[in-house]
Amino acid sequence: MHAKPGQNWVDHIEETLIAALLGLMTLITFANVVARYGFNSNILWALELTVFMFAWLVLLGASYAVKKSAHLGVDLLVELSAPPVRKTLGMISATACIVFTFLLLKGSWDYWANFANLPATEGRWFPLGFEEKFREKGWYEVNDIPLPEVLRWLEGAFNEGEEYEKIPRLIPYAVLPFSMTLLLFRFLQAAWAMWNGNMDRIVASHEVEDEIAEVREQAGEHN
Known part of the structure; x- marks a missing residue:
């Protein structure tokens, strides 16, 4: 599960994004503090952007913790079981996690899709197809974060050419x-x-x- 030299970029997705998000959050928060106390001003969109970034950190951190086997759990039965039984219990727990995550994926797609002018899935638990009719929500914007000029192409793609004042919600919700x-x-x-x-x-x-x-071992060496 640990990344090794030569493995593809997929193994480093979480580390790269988490590091970038932490760095940007630090810079934006620092800039806002300087603006507030140094120039009696305020970066109006800084709070909303850092909230979105923190949400990205939490959600990406979930998969990173799986990769590093860092999620907490009770493993008493696993420890008391023989190796073949451990494997069976592990596969059962992994299967349950896969099914649950698949349901989360369906729900997350269904929530985000209409903001990207895409159909949500049909079916209460498992997808049975895609909506034939749905209300496009690509025109929904966030509250404070202005749209950078480099992203003006989104207006034609998701807002029928109408101008965005703020970034569309499809961007932060894509996480x-x-x-x-x-x-x-x-x-x-x-x-x-x-x-x-x-x-x-x-x-x-x-x-x-x-x-x-490890602490006991180090204490023994000092003694």
């Missing part, structure tokens, strides 16, 4: 289907690794015990 797709991919990766015997659980395994053992 919903994107992050759920990535989360599903990471759970599939984990399930494959368990099937091949490379891991036996998708939760963090005794990180605290390892740290305690």
